[in-house]
Amino acid sequence: MPIHKSTEYGDIEISLEAIANLVGGTINECYGIVGMASQKVVKDGWAELLKRDNYSRGVIVRQDGNSLILDIYVIALQGIKLSEVMVAAQQRVRYVLEKTLEVKVEAVNLNVQGVRTVK
Template sequence: MKSSSMNTHMGNVSIDNEVIAQYAGSVAMECFGIVGMAGINVKDGLVKLLKMDSMTRGINVSIKNNKLTLNFHVIVAYGVSILAVTDNLISNVKYKVEEFTGIEIEKINIFVEGVRVID
């Protein structure tokens, strides 16, 4: 279990990486053009759309020098500008996760793993 910790005037606060990934995933799902998180089967090289209860498998959280790095593996909607969707995702996640955790985000990497037509 990896976590980040910070010292405050009232004591030590520790946040598990899974909590950060869950929150970042819920923020990402609110963004226009994001269909869902992608799960990658390394053995077969297949990409599948993850269900809401397992979306943290599509997000990697790492902490170095008290700064967060988030890697998103996403599936976007067909017909939308990938650049616009990723810019929106980066700005929303950066603002909301920094407010939620109090930890600065150094980098957000987005890997578009697929495109889906949505009804």
Template sequence: MKGHMNTEMGEIIIDNEVVAKYAGSAAVECFGIVGMAAVNVKDGLVKLLKRESISRGVNVEIDNDNMNIDMHIIVAYGVSITAVTENLISNVKYKVEEFTGLKAGTINVYVEGVRILD
């Protein structure tokens, strides 16, 4: 289901892909995040996504003006995963709520890998 809001001037419908791209962009701005991950369930392989396909690492479900977001990330080696994910959730929640006007429900973070930065 898409994000749906009624205003006094008309109706606003937000596609899940738009929210996913925005959430992915907000995520990679966070300290300690190397990038978004695509998981191949069949092979169990994790792939670091390029900037153009960042939304593939994000799954958004919108129901009754409430968003649930799943994010698959790769973190930098040597950082505190707890600190990075708490910062990520806070940052994405704030930015997506401001961007869409919808309330963020749950934001689930799946750490799919660790990468040593060059």
């Protein structure tokens, strides 16, 4: 179900897929994140690294009343302190959504699907 906003110029509907793409772009700018991952781990325990046009496959956006709950699947950079990087990523996603779309974000759940080295 899309998010509805009313302005003096008319109504705006923001689809959950558009929100997922915004989240994907935001999370990929975060330090220590290699990229978005598919929700399903492919064979042999490898996670698929998603390209820009598939970000919505790595983000689940749910509405709980007037707020959003996000489940984000990522691949992290090897050698970083995961806890600190993930907290910073959660804060950045929450900030961007609340400032850009003016919606309340109840939870940002990050799921690390894999760890990779960057060449």
